[in-house]
Amino acid sequence: MTMRALRRYITLYETWAPAHQENRRRLAMLHAPAVMPVRSETQGRRPTGEDKDVCQLPETVLLARGARVVLTKNQGRGKLTCYGLNNGAIGTLIAVLYKQGEGPTAEPATGRVVGFPEAVVVDFPHYSGPAWDPAHPTWVPVPVNEGFDRLKGHGRKGLPLRLGYATVVHKAQGMSIGDGKPIERLRLCLANSVNMEASNLGLLYVALSRVEKFMHLVLVDAVDQRRVLYVNQHPSMPGRHAEERRLQALSAATVAAALERDLDYAALLREHVCWMRRRPAAVAAY
Amino acid sequence: MYATGFNVYRSFNDCVLLDETMRQGREEAELLSQLLRIRTGHATQGDWQQLLGRLESRQTEGFMREFYSRSNRAVCLDRARATRARPCPCIVYAHMDMVYLLAPTPLYMDMVYLLAPTPL
Numbered sequence: 001m002t003m004r005a006l007r008r009y010i011t012l013y014e015t016w017a018p019a020h021q022e023n024r025r026r027l028a029m030l031h032a033p034a035v036m037p038v039r040s041e042t043q044g045r046r047p048t049g050e051d052k053d054v055c056q057l058p059e060t061v062l063l064a065r066g067a068r069v070v071l072t073k074n075q076g077r078g079k080l081t082c083y084g085l086n087n088g089a090i091g092t093l094i095a096v097l098y099k100q101g102e103g104p105t106a107e108p109a110t111g112r113v114v115g116f117p118e119a120v121v122v123d124f125p126h127y128s129g130p131a132w133d134p135a136h137p138t139w140v141p142v143p144v145n146e147g148f149d150r151l152k153g154h155g156r157k158g159l160p161l162r163l164g165y166a167t168v169v170h171k172a173q174g175m176s177i178g179d180g181k182p183i184e185r186l187r188l189c190l191a192n193s194v195n196m197e198a199s200n201l202g203l204l205y206v207a208l209s210r211v212e213k214f215m216h217l218v219l220v221d222a223v224d225q226r227r228v229l230y231v232n233q234h235p236s237m238p239g240r241h242a243e244e245r246r247l248q249a250l251s252a253a254t255v256a257a258a259l260e261r262d263l264d265y266a267a268l269l270r271e272h273v274c275w276m277r278r279r280p281a282a283v284a285a286y
Numbered sequence: 287m288y289a290t291g292f293n294v295y296r297s298f299n300d301c302v303l304l305d306e307t308m309r310q311g312r313e314e315a316e317l318l319s320q321l322l323r324i325r326t327g328h329a330t331q332g333d334w335q336q337l338l339g340r341l342e343s344r345q346t347e348g349f350m351r352e353f354y355s356r357s358n359r360a361v362c363l364d365r366a367r368a369t370r371a372r373p374c375p376c377i378v379y380a381h382m383d384m385v386y387l388l389a390p391t392p393l394y395m396d397m398v399y400l401l402a403p404t405p406l
Contacts, residue, residue, distance in 0.1 A: 009353065176309050185353050187342075205325045208337075212309055214317045218342045218353060228324070228334040237327040250301035 009185035010177070011166040011220075012207055014196045018189065022166035027067055035064040036096065036104055038116065040158025047154060054156035055147025056087065061161045067093045069122055070164035073145060082276070083129030085140065088174060090164050090182040091124035094139055119143045120159060125182060169207045170200075178212030186211050189220040194230040201234045 013019045027035060039060045052059045056073040068090065075085040096117045098104070105114055119141040121132075131137035148155030177186045188207055190196075197203055204227065211217045231237070310318050320336060323329050342350065 178309075202325070205321060208324065209309065209321050211317075212311065213314055214340065217340050218345060218350075219337065219340045220342055222341060223334070223337055225331065225334045228329045228337065229331070231324055231329050232327040234327065241326075247301055247303060250299060251303040254300045254302055 008183055009187055010164070010172075010175075010183045011187040011189060012169050012172050012210070013166060013189050014169055014191055014200075014203065016168055019166040019168055023163035024062070026165035027062055027064060027163060030064060030066055035062055037062050038159055039114075040156050042154060042156045043148075044154030045152060047152075054152075054154050055145075055149050057145060057147060057156045057158040057160055058162050059158075061159045062163055063093060063096055063120060063159075063161075065093060065095070068164040069093050069161045070167065071122075071124075071142070071160055072162050073147075073160035075142070075160070080129060084124055084126040085129070088171070089124050089126065091122040091127075091140070093161075094121040094123050094136075096120050097141065116144045116157070116159070120161065122161070169203055172210055173206055175210050176212065177210045178216055181212075184216065186217045187220060188217060190223050190227075192221055192224045192227070194224065194227045197227050197230055197234070201231070201236050201240075204228065204231060 011019070011022050013022070037060050040054075040057055042054055042059070047054045047059075053072070058072060061069075069092070071085060071087055071089040071091070074081050074087050080086075096104075097119045098117050102115075104117070121139050121141050123136065123139050125138055127138045127140055129140075131139075132141055133139050142159065142161060144157060145160045146155070146157045175183065177183050190204070190207065204223075208217070307318060307321075310321070320333050323333055338344070345353070
């Protein structure tokens with residue numbers, strides 16, 4: 001049995017509620033033989049954010065073989081990001097691992113799965129670190145993570161994964177969409193009003209600039225003309241322009257000073273790249 | 287905290303602006319200039335019109351079929367093959383901060399593999 005082919009497009013929304021709905025809809029389309037909801041354990045204050053994340057760990061994650069998932073947290077305290085295990089990495093769920101003799105147990109009253117698996121194996125196509133399974137070098141076991149936010153007074157234990165068929169524009173920052181990328185096409189669902197742009201200047205730009213080519217993008221609904229033109233009149237725009245002018249002046253001064261001191265930025269950059277290339281070896285030795 | 291962070295940011299005097307967009311290639315000059323106008327607050331009615339041209343309802347049936355049928359890299363999760371593919375004896379690999387795992391042994395449920403306790 002080969003898994004049904006997954007669509008490699010992502011839908012971006014402005015808020016989490018429709019994104020969750022789309023994720024569940026696409027998961028249902030997968031016709032997975034079993035879907036297991038794994039609920040995180042939260043201590044302390046109730047989270048207030050719209051996505052209910054605590055320490056970058058979602059409240060619940062739906063697991064199903066073949067489902068597209070996104071890492072919500074850098075792994076290995078950031079030391080594995082150079083291997084491609086960074087917040088936002090996209091992969092396909094392969095298996096859920098339990099200790100021998102253990103397995104998912106359900107609460108009799110609610111039927112809700114309690115307890116955690118030991119790890120979840122995810123195929124991250126861009127993973128370049130040591131292979132856990134030499135037959136599948138991009139398969140990575142992702143363990144349950146724990147974190148506590150002292151400032152907000154709450155902590156959470158859970159899987160750092162979320163379904164990756166849809167997300168919000170804020171979370172898509174840094175994502176590139178195009179041929180040969182983990183996600184090849186973008187479906188954009190923007191509100192037909194100026195409200196979101198008013199409270200989040202640059203949202204439209206972030207959403208549109210994810211694609212490498214215009215043909216990689218489709219809009220689900222029409223965007224109000226007022227919204228596009230509102231960007232020009234946003235109250236923060238003059239401040240942004242002033243800041244950009246300040247940075248341009250600083251940059252010109254920095255480059256001029258560097259030229260005076262014979263500082264070669266290209267050499268510094270080369271040195272940095274060499275350091276980055278050596279870094280995986282240093283991390284592996286850790 | 288926000289004010290402290292902002293003050294630290296403002297205290298930097300060495301600054302180099304990176305002004306080349308790497309995501310959109312040079313062949314996408316039109317998209318690049320449109321994005322720049324939207325970013326800098328100089329969007330035009332033409333930009334809006336062009337954006338509307340990307341509406342799902344305005345695309346051809348063939349384009350949309352192609353759009354939605356970009357298939358994922360084939361992931362074969364055949365139960366028999368998954369078991370066969372496992373090397374024996376099992377490979378133990380420890381990721382930092384990750385539990386020690388053995389390659390899966392028999393399938394426990396349809397989607398759940400067993401994990402043997404590993405003396406390391």
